[in-house]
């Protein structure tokens with residue numbers, strides 16, 4: 001019998017941490033109307049997300065730091081913030097891709113309530129205004145309402161929205177005029193306008209034909225770049241504009 005040579009066990013190097021400076025915009029109207037910037041130094045592993053750093057700061061250095069988060073997996077959409085000047089979900093940004101200095105502030109264009117928490121109500125008001133639900137008339141169907149794959153594909157992309165507001169709050173038109181519906185509302189209108197089972201398309205298109213509707217879009221693509229779900233927002237807005245121009249979906 002021949003002896004089998006023993007293979008050396010693979011050496012797995014433990015990931016190394018590094019100190020990262022995290023500068024955060026702080027605001028607490030219960031204490032002062034003044035905005036301050038506070039810098040914290042945190043040990044970050046390449047596998048940490050920015051959200052992990054915020055949780056470390058809150059847990060170990062400053063319990064008063066306030067931010068929203070829930071799922072920590074890019075699903076709930078609650079932790080959109082500006083990280084080094086770009087709208088991102090903190091739970092999706094890996095520290096291995098980030099420099100040693102981070103600047104974190106709330107998303108722009110919505111009133112700040114405290115630290116990184118903004119009042120989302122104006123955003124949801126625009127969302128509700130486009131009637132983001134299936135509208136049907138006549139008798140209730142007695143069996144499953146079938147749809148072809150091609151019909152489903154027409155709005156597949158816009159079903160992926162998680163309402164994080166990263167798109168709307170990266171839009172310069174929204175910054176200067178908060179009454180613009182904003183890309184997220186248009187994305188969610190698109191999801192139903194192009195659904196072959198829906199009968200509310202005309203109504204929704206009329207809503208978006210408003211002065212503050214789709215025509216305010218200047219096609220800067222900020223929204224498409226900001227979307228953590230990779231939704232082709234500018235394309236969806238263009239399709240809604242075309243449906244309005246030709247009154248055909």
Ligand code: SF4
Nearest residue numbers: 161162164165167227
């Ligand atoms: S379209 Fe994208 S960026 Fe805008 S709210 Fe939906 S998921 Fe967020």
Ligand code: FES
Nearest residue numbers: 072074076077091
């Ligand atoms: S915490 Fe849910 S998307 Fe980031």
